[in-house]
Amino acid sequence: QKTHLKSVCLQYLLLNSHCFCLLKNGMGLIIFFLCAYVPKTEAGRCKWEEVLQDLQAIKTSKDIDVSLYTANADEDVKCQELVMRCFFLETEVIFQECRIKNCSKTQDVWNIWKNGNDSFEKNKLASTKSEKCKECEEYEEKNFTEFVQNFEKVIQRDCK
Numbered sequence: 001q002k003t004h005l006k007s008v009c010l011q012y013l014l015l016n017s018h019c020f021c022l023l024k025n026g027m028g029l030i031i032f033f034l035c036a037y038v039p040k041t042e043a044g045r046c047k048w049e050e051v052l053q054d055l056q057a058i059k060t061s062k063d064i065d066v067s068l069y070t071a072n073a074d075e076d077v078k079c080q081e082l083v084m085r086c087f088f089l090e091t092e093v094i095f096q097e098c099r100i101k102n103c104s105k106t107q108d109v110w111n112i113w114k115n116g117n118d119s120f121e122k123n124k125l126a127s128t129k130s131e132k133c134k135e136c137e138e139y140e141e142k143n144f145t146e147f148v149q150n151f152e153k154v155i156q157r158d159c160k
Helices: 002-015 019-024 026-037 049-058 077-101 106-123 144-159
Strands: 067-069 141-143
Touching (some): 049 106, 067 077, 067 144, 141 144
16 A cells, blocks of 8 residues: 555655645645655565575674574464564574674674574564474474574575
8 A cells, every 4th residue: 555655655746846836735734644654665675684694694603503493484374473483583593602702704693693583573473373382392403504494494485
């Protein structure tokens, strides 16, 4: 609906070459105010885009060697939020390990953890836990490479 309104605004403004003339009639004023107050949305952009970029950055790190609880990329859609929370919780484990070992990718790991926590804090999503959903500790521990691969798949699935 917002996208449609923006296109109407744009068409109206483009068709009328005298923009200031718009303000002379009531309809022009209405269109002007609607266009001015349509919130800017990032249509087609995934809210986890920055996390994906940071995952790409840490994916090849040789100095991160941890085993992490790794959710399956094909978990039930009803469990998506809990799966995401699990990945972000495990990212904190990576961050702690990186701080101890002084990893080269510590900042990227911190960014992933921070972006995830900020998103969950902003949205305050109410988890509706299905009987099928597992707790984070119920998943199999996997190496760092498999963890990142599954994390990427889950994010990409969430962004579709």
